[in-house]
Amino acid sequence: DQQVKQNSPSLSVQEGRISILNCDYTNSMFDYFLWYKKYPAEGPTFLISISSIKDKNEDGRFTVFLNKSAKHLSLHIVPSQPGDSAVYFCAASAKAAGNKLTFGGGTRVLVKP
Amino acid sequence: EPEVTQTPSHQVTQMGQEVILRCVPISNHLYFYWYRQILGQKVEFLVSFYNNEISEKSEIFDDQFSVERPDGSNFTLKIRSTKLEDSAMYFCASSVRVNTGELFFGEGSRLTVL
Numbered sequence: 001d002q003q004v005k006q007n008s009p010s011l012s013v014q015e016g017r018i019s020i021l022n023c024d025y026t027n028s029m030f031d032y033f034l035w036y037k038k039y040p041a042e043g044p045t046f047l048i049s050i051s052s053i054k055d056k057n058e059d060g061r062f063t064v065f066l067n068k069s070a071k072h073l074s075l076h077i078v079p080s081q082p083g084d085s086a087v088y089f090c091a092a093s094a095k096a097a098g099n100k101l102t103f104g105g106g107t108r109v110l111v112k113p
Numbered sequence: 114e115p116e117v118t119q120t121p122s123h124q125v126t127q128m129g130q131e132v133i134l135r136c137v138p139i140s141n142h143l144y145f146y147w148y149r150q151i152l153g154q155k156v157e158f159l160v161s162f163y164n165n166e167i168s169e170k171s172e173i174f175d176d177q178f179s180v181e182r183p184d185g186s187n188f189t190l191k192i193r194s195t196k197l198e199d200s201a202m203y204f205c206a207s208s209v210r211v212n213t214g215e216l217f218f219g220e221g222s223r224l225t226v227l
Contacts, residue, residue, distance in 0.1 A: 045218070095212050098161055098211045105154075
């Protein structure tokens with residue numbers, strides 16, 4: 001299932017710098033997009049979301065950008081902190097499918113002190 | 114902070130055996146889900162459950178799988194006759210609302226089928 005794709009399996013960034021995670025999707029029925037964060041031995045934790053009627057949503061250090069025409073979204077974390085080291089999953093859902101989420105493969109972020 | 118709890122954290126079983134994975138969703142949540150992640154693969158949707166019935170299921174969720182909410186707190190996933198390819202991390206999740214995608218996940222139950 002390649003409907004949601006995260007092309008970068010890993011990302012290394014210096015503490016204090018910006019982390020940019022990217023995600024592409026193919027299904028134009030998707031109308032809600034989310035980022036989840038996952039630490040080892042834990043379940044995914046909701047981080048931030050964006051509806052398809054918006055192009056930006058900000059929550060503290062986290063901002064999600066949506067480019068519908070390109071079917072692309074990105075997550076910006078600034079400034080990055082060591083505690084942000086985790087796997088980040090992009091996910092998408094379609095209103096007609098309730099909360100059935102389609103996940104990307106994840107990007108492992110390592111924030112170096 | 115309320116959380117979704119899952120038991121067991123790890124279960125090892127022989128192929129062909131029945132397995133029941135248990136979950137206690139957050140108490141005021143109305144929607145319940147099972148997802149799984151096979152090692153090295155994506156997190157995949159299995160089933161959603163609302164008002165004591167399945168609201169949606171994936172093609173993975175065949176006749177070998179069933180879900181139940183036997184009482185007011187537990188939500189279970191049963192695999193009747195496990196196969197090697199059922200080995201995965203199984204995540205239970207719950208949500209207050211539908212159509213927002215904001216799910217609260219448990220820590221997962223690792224199933225190993227030998």
